Amino acid sequence: MPKFVVEADGGSRGNPGPAGYGAVVIDGVTGETLAEAAEYIGVATNNVAEYKGLIAGLKAAKALDPAADIHVRMDSKLVVEQMSGRWKIKHPDMKPLAAEAGRILPTGQVRYEWIPREKNKHADRLANEAMDAGKKGKQWEPSGSTAELDSKAGRKATRSAAAPAALGPPGDAAAGAAKARAALAASFELSAAVPEQAAPSVGWGAADLGTPATFVLLRHGETALTPEKRFSGSGGGDPELSAVGRRQADAVATALAARGTIQAVVSSPLLRCRETAGAVADRLGLDVDVEDGLRETDFGAWEGMTFAEVRERYADDLSAWLASPGVAPTGGGESFSAVATRVAATRDALLARYAGRTVLVVTHVTPVKTLVRLALGAPPESLFRMELSAASLSAVAYYADGNASLRLLNDTSHLR
Numbered sequence: 001m002p003k004f005v006v007e008a009d010g011g012s013r014g015n016p017g018p019a020g021y022g023a024v025v026i027d028g029v030t031g032e033t034l035a036e037a038a039e040y041i042g043v044a045t046n047n048v049a050e051y052k053g054l055i056a057g058l059k060a061a062k063a064l065d066p067a068a069d070i071h072v073r074m075d076s077k078l079v080v081e082q083m084s085g086r087w088k089i090k091h092p093d094m095k096p097l098a099a100e101a102g103r104i105l106p107t108g109q110v111r112y113e114w115i116p117r118e119k120n121k122h123a124d125r126l127a128n129e130a131m132d133a134g135k136k137g138k139q140w141e142p143s144g145s146t147a148e149l150d151s152k153a154g155r156k157a158t159r160s161a162a163a164p165a166a167l168g169p170p171g172d173a174a175a176g177a178a179k180a181r182a183a184l185a186a187s188f189e190l191s192a193a194v195p196e197q198a199a200p201s202v203g204w205g206a207a208d209l210g211t212p213a214t215f216v217l218l219r220h221g222e223t224a225l226t227p228e229k230r231f232s233g234s235g236g237g238d239p240e241l242s243a244v245g246r247r248q249a250d251a252v253a254t255a256l257a258a259r260g261t262i263q264a265v266v267s268s269p270l271l272r273c274r275e276t277a278g279a280v281a282d283r284l285g286l287d288v289d290v291e292d293g294l295r296e297t298d299f300g301a302w303e304g305m306t307f308a309e310v311r312e313r314y315a316d317d318l319s320a321w322l323a324s325p326g327v328a329p330t331g332g333g334e335s336f337s338a339v340a341t342r343v344a345a346t347r348d349a350l351l352a353r354y355a356g357r358t359v360l361v362v363t364h365v366t367p368v369k370t371l372v373r374l375a376l377g378a379p380p381e382s383l384f385r386m387e388l389s390a391a392s393l394s395a396v397a398y399y400a401d402g403n404a405s406l407r408l409l410n411d412t413s414h415l416r
Contacts, residue, residue: 002068003028006057007115009075009123010049011131015317015330018134019044022126023057025064028071035060036142038126040134046320046327050076051097053127054083058104070110075117075124077381078323084112091316116379117326117337211356212397214407215347216262217368218252218360220276221245222390229306233364234270234295235333236303241275248391248415249279255414256360257283264354267362268294276391277362293346296364300333325380336366336380343370351398368394375404391415 005028010021019042025035037056041049054074061070074080081087082098089095117124130140222245225232232239241249256262257280266289267277277288302310310318310330317330325336350359361371365388373382375396388394388410395408 002065004034004061004064004068004070006054006061006070006072007074007120007123008050008053008057008072009120009127010046010051010053011124011127012044012046012049013131014043014332015320015327016043016045018042018131019046019049020127020130020134020140021049021053021056022123022128022130023053023060024122024126025057025061028069033122034064036126038130038140040130040139042134045093045316046324047076047078047091047316048093048097049127050074050079051094051101053123054079055097055101055104057123058101058110062105066105068109070105072110072112073115073120074112075115075120075326076324077114078319080112080114081323091319117324210400212399212405213351213354213356214358214395214397215350215361215371216256216358216408217371217394217396218276218280218362219365219368219388219390219392220268220270220272220362221248221252223272225304226390231299231302231305231307231310231329233297233299233303233333233366235298235300238271240271245272245390246275246279249276251414252276252391252393253280253283256280261358262286262360263357265289265360265362266291266294266350268296268364268367270295270364273362273364277360280360280362291346291350293342293349294361294363294367297336297339297366298329298332298334300329301331302329302333322384336370336383339366340370340374340380343367344374347371347374371396372406372409375406386410389415 005026006023007026008021008023010019012019018040020038020040022038023036024033026032027034037060039052039056041052044052054072057072058070061068072080072083078087082089082094083101089098126140133140221241223232223239224242225239226242226245262280262284265277265281265284265286267273269290269292273294274288274290281288301314305313314330317327320327321329325340328335328338350361366383368388369383369386372378372386372394373380376382386409389412391412393408393411393414395406397405397407399405
């Protein structure tokens with residue numbers, strides 16, 4: 001029985017907004033692209049576009065061989081979980097689309113898998129090409145597509161590398177270590193070509209890597225919005241510390257002064273972080289370096305709302321946001337994927353600037369969690385599985401070989 005891989009994606013520039021989908025059918029054995037499909041569908045939501053991409057991919061696979069075993073791979077957790085039968089389908093727009101997808105092939109022939117967005121680039125590119133064509137008043141045409149070329153190039157690069165290439169966020173387990181991994185890959189290739197040479201050790205080695213750069217990650221103290229658990233990002237107001245938050249900043253300043261290890265202080269540009277950083281820096285006799293890349297996520301139209309209020313007003317958008325790191329909040333906010341890219345770039349710049357030093361990084365919930373998950377190589381959904389209290393301390397050490405070590409998470413002992 002033939003084995004096909006169907007990769008599908010959909011997107012909307014506005015959610016709802018101008019939308020399109022892309023789907024590709026790949027030979028499960030050779031990796032060869034067998035069919036592509038993409039279409040601009042007018043104004044729709046991300047979820048509708050993703051379902052339409054799935055339907056197009058399944059139809060293309062059935063046209064090639066109706067008896068084939070189908071492995072569907074998508075970066076939409078919502079679609080994957082609903083089509084796998086683990087999540088209920090409540091939204092009226094989704095029910096007929098899911099039913100249509102389910103009728104294309106017998107249930108036993110199709111299995112579903114969620115994959116990170118960076119592993120769904122072929123379908124993602126097709127969807128974006130479809131939306132680009134729609135913006136020009138046209139429909140997507142295979143002759144103008146570069147998605148397959150990009151996909152082939154990516155597969156060729158993967159085959160030629162002796163070690164995984166640095167993907168950057170969201171899968172960058174060795175923070176800021178693209179050059180180190182490239183050198184390591186080259187070393188493996190060399191050792192394979194010269195059998196008498198021993199392969200470089202992986203893990204704990206004898207080499208002296210020097211003093212790591214250590215980021216002591218401090219979430220700012222409370223504002224008036226913090227105890228109410230309201231979305232408070234970089235797209236709304238810029239609240240100051242509350243009286244509680246100022247006491248928390250003083251407490252952490254006292255604790256860090258007693259430790260005596262901080263050599264520099266870096267802060268997000270938002271007021272609550274600058275106030276927290278200032279309290280510590282004044283106690284330590286240091287200046288504060290403000291870094292725009294450390295700002296909190298822009299939560300768009302959700303700024304100032306509670307989670308319950310967002311669910312009541314923007315239920316579909318919230319579900320899509322929770323299901324995919326590539327989805328932005330309502331009203332042009334910032335996706336977690338975009339935040340990860342921004343934070344990783346800032347991290348690398350700070351590592352170059354503060355090599356071998358201990359730096360206090362005063363920032364927000366999402367940047368701290370993102371730095372932690374990148375250090376661990378954890379998937380994007382791990383952001384929802386970390387507790388991070390106001391004025392808490394975490395710490396990550398970054399070594400010269402590109403590896404990172406999480407040393408502390410959500411320490412609030414200084415507040416007790």
